[in-house]
Amino acid sequence: MVQGASEIAALCVGLVGLIGAAAATGMPMWKVTAFIGENIIVMETRWEGLWMNCYRQANIRMQCEVYDSLLYLPPDLQAARGLMCCSVALSGLALLGALAGMRCISCIQDNDHAKTCILMVAGMMQFLASLCVFIPVSWTAHVIIQDFYNPLLIDAQRRELGEALYIGWVTGAFLFASGILFVCRHVPSDKASLDICHPANRLNKPTMMRYRPISQSHSIDHRCQTGSTEGRVSAGFCSLLVLDWLIRSLIG
Numbered sequence: 001m002v003q004g005a006s007e008i009a010a011l012c013v014g015l016v017g018l019i020g021a022a023a024a025t026g027m028p029m030w031k032v033t034a035f036i037g038e039n040i041i042v043m044e045t046r047w048e049g050l051w052m053n054c055y056r057q058a059n060i061r062m063q064c065e066v067y068d069s070l071l072y073l074p075p076d077l078q079a080a081r082g083l084m085c086c087s088v089a090l091s092g093l094a095l096l097g098a099l100a101g102m103r104c105i106s107c108i109q110d111n112d113h114a115k116t117c118i119l120m121v122a123g124m125m126q127f128l129a130s131l132c133v134f135i136p137v138s139w140t141a142h143v144i145i146q147d148f149y150n151p152l153l154i155d156a157q158r159r160e161l162g163e164a165l166y167i168g169w170v171t172g173a174f175l176f177a178s179g180i181l182f183v184c185r186h187v188p189s190d191k192a193s194l195d196i197c198h199p200a201n202r203l204n205k206p207t208m209m210r211y212r213p214i215s216q217s218h219s220i221d222h223r224c225q226t227g228s229t230e231g232r233v234s235a236g237f238c239s240l241l242v243l244d245w246l247i248r249s250l251i252g
Contacts, residue, residue, distance in 0.1 A: 007102045010181030011095065013174050014126055018091040020171030021133055025084040028054050028064065029162035030140055050081045076143045080136030087132035091175060094125035098182060123182030130175035137168035
């Protein structure tokens with residue numbers, strides 16, 4: 001019962017993480033304008049994401065443009081694009097595979113070992129998915145903070161942490177928690193399976209039996225049969241000698 005509940009919880013938490021990873025991948029708010037110095041007066045807003053950048057000035061409607069080339073992106077966003085896509089793919093495959101290993105699904109019946117292996121693999125994939133989220137999000141945040149305190153940059157070039165980064169950190173935590181729940185599924189929940197003194201877990205002790213090899217038994221039986229035959233011959237010979245002595249006595 002506990003294992004079934006943990007499987008459902010892991011699936012739900014992993015689903016939330018998958019949705020968060022997909023949302024963070026598509027959102028353009030990875031780097032946003034820092035309203036400091038001259039930017040406070042200009043009121044210019046700029047968003048930089050993995051696939052597009054958006055620009056709005058004063059009360060003008062925001063306009064977004066897709067990047068013309070991948071090389072246009074800085075190195076941190078280039079790596080973030082690939083890693084976030086890997087995270088979404090890994091998490092999606094992990095959840096689909098975990099469905100086959102759940103107790104409430106009759107995909108693989110009467111094979112608890114196979115179900116456990118499937119959930120273990122799903123948990124490891126969720127760990128990798130969380131790692132693929134934490135790396136680009138933290139890397140981008142480090143670049144933003146480093147550039148913010150760079151004295152060589154003007155205020156218009158400074159950026160702040162966007163909403164997508166915060167969503168990415170929360171998403172990574174959800175994916176990591178889902179992986180833990182999937183991996184911990186194989187731990188036995190009942191004390192009987194952990195107790196070596198339980199009758200079901202006791203090993204049958206070998207019994208000390210006296211046995212006689214077949215060859216030895218056969219030789220003994222052969223000796224017995226040979227001995228009994230020799231005894232009968234000796235008894236018959238003695239009977240003949242006694243009978244001959246009696247005949248000689250009567251004649252003589």
